[in-house]
Amino acid sequence: MFNFPFRGKLTTGCRPAPGNRLFGTNHRAGSRPCGDPMHATTSPHSGRPSALSLARYACSNPMRALGRKAYRRLPTALTLAALLSGTPALPDQDAETGAPIAGLAVGLDALRWQSHTSLVAEFMDYHQLGLRWLRTDLNWASVQSAGPDSYDWRDMDRIVAMARMHDMKVLPAVGSLPDWAWTTDADGRKIRDARAFGRFMQAAAERYAPQNIHVWEIWNEPNLQGPFPPHPDASAYAALLKEAAAAIRDTDPGAIVLLGGLAAVMVTDLDGDPAAISALDFLETIYAEGAGSSFDAVGFHPYTGTALPDPSDPQNGWGLMSGPLRDIMAANGDGSKPIWVTEYGAPTNIGGGGTSHDDQARMLGSAADLAQRTPWIDALFWYSYRDLGDDPQNREDWFGLIDAQGHPKPARAAFERILLQLQKVR
Template structure:
């Protein structure tokens, strides 16, 4: 895998994510509602598999729900403290605008003042850098409507990224900043049920807005349906990274920066359009192998740990290494096999 941005310059500091890391990506809502015993049991299982890195959400809207001077760090503190108990480091993904900061006072929207986001990041880094967190991902899939309502806006995102970078580097100069994992959208659709901006268009605009110096690595989510990862295939999301995304980075002088796969996985609702459990395991093994042999790829985070439900028509229910009733899928054994070979 490639060199993860700033952490490689002058030596990686403690808490920096190694370039060959294979971690788990687990959403905050899958963790925050568990009682202490269940949360500890889940993290103990992560550790039993050999997992040492966890990507999860730091939800700005929850922490500062009561206003710009209020802070409730309870959810993240529990996760960070439990992770530390089991020797697991956390990669926070910082997003979700609180209502008081909305640009549109009537509906979810980017912050009217990007500096409010920067102030939040400064407080977060000051709190968690002493606890070993030195890598920050700025938003999740900001080129999609869902994470960046009411519609994705690369100009607004670039403003947030610049403020985040200034705040993080002021509080922790050696920190690594990851541009929020882009969804592998190949076309821009600003109307209809699912507005999206093509990843290449989004990234090009971020550079055009002068935010190229505000990140150390590009996050990307190269989901491939039932296909195995393939850097040569034109219609494969991994090919999108190897071609247009990488080309844009090189054109802007960022050849030395890596692309981090901050989410990759596959749903196993085979009757609802997903893959077989055996195929999911193949995809996990193949993605790790390909990332290992590709110099410009950084860490890989597999999504996710446990199925969220069992609705055959809802793909979001089926991404786990484990079923909802805790039966291991073959992908779990694949992950354990890989991690058992790492130092």
């Protein structure tokens, strides 16, 4: 079990067992294997990041350009009190603003097992929320399960079509190696050939760029063992990132490539359970491997346990991101590159160490306020849409805006107001 930090104290990780997250193993009943056992797919409401994306990629002409247009953040309009009130104050509509993207990220396995009727109902609720960005995983192991020359896009096609029907943009978080992409030598199991991933990403970009997908997140939490078995390997990831970026840019020159959302791990421990590499060590290695030019923004998951996000606290996921992570980017000439917060959230199993419903809403509002006031944050995705279950000791079950029975929590109304507010100021 990957321990969830409380009161913002991060040790080797920042939230519950990564096995339930993108490209990890879900041990809940009804799970279905797909590709490598560490990448088992799951039942309809499996644990995939539903994330609120509160950032707008305000780039000048081509999407991949790093220079953001000059803009002024709204210093007072999107304060926490305004966001959580029923009638938040509106800013001066004539002021030039840099309102960030606001969206929700859910996983492929939270959607693909659903019946057509239930999927339509869920997307209708997204629409009711005012959602314009949806993050979901594109599972390489699923698409190419039958071999390197096979492609089965049906699961992703169904979700992309539903999103387009509701005028939503999709951010795919791509990952999970198929069985045939592994090899074993004296040192253990390794990725056979990073170029195979490049070929897959070229096919994906060719298929989905015409469907208005121009932002790609390469893997999810690659600094954790679950999403990157048999153990995290920054050098191996750098090789995948290079191949992916080259393939995407060759196909869609204006596309944005995100370095896979790093978990806010503070201490590297390759002998831990699970093994983990600190976000700082991982990013340093990416630069050392010459992959700094292969991403346009850093994806990060600054979970803070039950504490509010606090950029000034080095033991808080938000502080790790705002301080040492940004310092590493600046030291490598990437001070102008933005960060996309592709997951942030809090569980509401208060009896099992989570937070209250009201405090979850406050954390959402605080994160939205910080994203709005931080020039280098281009996106904030809230995790997640629906609770996955009701086990009081399983924090992974409790991150939703609504509970497992579909009843809304206060965070849902707060999220809807945030989305409405950001729509108005753009």
